[in-house]
Amino acid sequence: MEVLDYIWLGVQAVFLGPEAFSVLGLPISITILMVLAGFLVGIMVGATPGLAGPVAMAISLPILISAFGYSEDALLPVLGFLIGVMKGATIGGAVPAILFNTPGTPDAYMTTLDGYPMTQRGQAKKALRIAHFSSASGDTFSDVVLIVCAPFLAIIVEAYLDLPEKTALFILSLSFIAAVIGGSPAKGLISTGLGLLAVYIGTGEDFYPRLSFGTEQLASGFPIASAVLGVLVIGAVFKGLEELWLEKRTSGNIAVVQDSGDQRLHVGDIKRLFPFIARSAFVGTAIGALPGIGSTLAATLGYTLGKSRHKKNKEDSDPNFGEGAPEGIAATEAANSSVSGANLIPVLSLGIPGNAAAVFLILAAESIGGFNPGPAVFKFTVDEVNPELVIVFGLFTTMFIANGLNWTIGGIFMRSMGIMIRIPKHILLPIVLLLALTAIYVQETNMAAIGFTLAFGVLGYFMRTLAISPLPFVIAFILGDKLEQSARQAFAATGGDPFFLFTSPVALVFMLLSVGVIIYATRKPKANS
């Protein structure tokens, strides 16, 4: 099997996989249909303030698993749907930001700064076209980088990292995520510690399930879906409801501005915007490749860099950034969209999720089975087919299908989604709460799972109230088991060497970096205060 054979098998797995229906004798694969469905759902969810891609992923996952089962054939349709949601939600977030000054997703906040002033000037459709073009460009660039980089990174990891180094890499990832997510490294460490502690309850190798207080309920540990959905989704719903409850505000009438002037996007516009898009796409991709930093920082950095360039090059009659500059929308949307593809680099090459969407991809893969993201999936075996590698190339194919949909129908569908802003949050959030809890129940089929999910939801709510990011918790919960297994094997393989994390130079560098990144991040708030 050559590399090209694997690529071809991946493409075939998508296009010639299980058939949904046929048009004029041409079979339409279920995977393509699921990417399309996910993409459209993603745009709708992204365009709805108060919802985000991970919410749609959480609610749809048990339905998808029930519909497709636990066979290998289920992997590509389910993961394809989730990838579609991830990409759709990114462009959908720009719609309410531009039309109503309300970002649909947090990373679309910077889009409001220039998008809404353009709407007020009657240039709403043009602003949406710019957002779509920039977003699709950044996303495509990011996917190309993912496809080129992930296999090489995985091969390097497999070739040069042994068990102690991999253990040290897990510790470095957790430290890095704790240090960079949110404004406080100390709170990031607390979030990580809580996530690790939660995953270690009721597990272990001994007959007695550790930390279970001798109870049956804790003896099997917490279901991963309860912990992830509870902290990420239910916690966010509680926080959103609390804000509404405190403010007691209802959505007022939305002022409608009539469109005026030229709304089309011309080649001249694209030429003018291209340097902003390109620069932001690089920034977003670089940030996306690092686990945990996320698209909000990418959007902020892309916008800031674009602003300084615009200041130097703009003509006097052009609007400044923040006053309705098309370049501002382009810089922001290209940056936040280019995070999504690159975010899968650590997922596929290292098995380390970098953001909430990646967490759900790993959750889906673990629930279905037969695909364990990590360096081992990139083994280009010659004598026999490595099915996981075929799935990876299938995933890359679904990403390009989603990109194709983005370029073709994404813009039209996105521009029709302005209506989603009219759904009041205080009606939407209780419905999302019951949907998410029902999703948990149908997956776990016991009321205790709902109890655990609500308990994790309360934890997520208090974490948000205290400005502790819940993402390190979730990532630690997912990586905790891998970290322990890797450490056990490394300890055994080194003959019980207690310093196994410090004997090899690579592991030592990773451990020093783990401490260094925390110290570096801790200095920042101290200086600020």
Next chain:
Amino acid sequence: MRKDSHSNLILGLSCVVFALLVLFLWIPLDVETGFVEKVRRKYIIGDGMAPAVAAIFLLIGGLGLVIFERRNADQPAISKAALKFIGAALALLFVSFAIMRYTGPLAVSATNFLTNDVTEYRLLRDTVPWKYLGYALGGTILIAGLITMIEGKITRKGLIIAVLAVLVMILIYDLPFEDLLLPPNGDV
């Protein structure tokens, strides 16, 4: 958010105390193997090591808050209003799920009483209309209750939305799939 809040200090100290309790009380009392154990003359990592690492993360984070971030300007704290909100929301959720859990069995008991039958809910949990009773009533109370909590008054609109939302959820989760069971039918 109050500038004179000491929430970082309180949170930091709480984490330090909790981490020490985990390290010196919970792990020794509730984990059978230690940090390292000897099995067949070889040392292997015991079940106590991983939770200890988790506790160390908590300890370092707590100390970081106490030492470096206790004077930070922006320290959001848990207000009484927040506690009141989450208490009310959890009470509502508890009542909703209790109704969801017991409506079906109670309805079957009532029918048994009227018809002198001895059927168990467990046997009817995947049949119409029994399987929908608890979910429909509990779910409607949950959604309508939360909408009422936010709006501050019971509205017909809130109730209709709740009923419709629950119907849509039954359409999504139950009708297309034979193997899915709505709450509470999986473990009654």
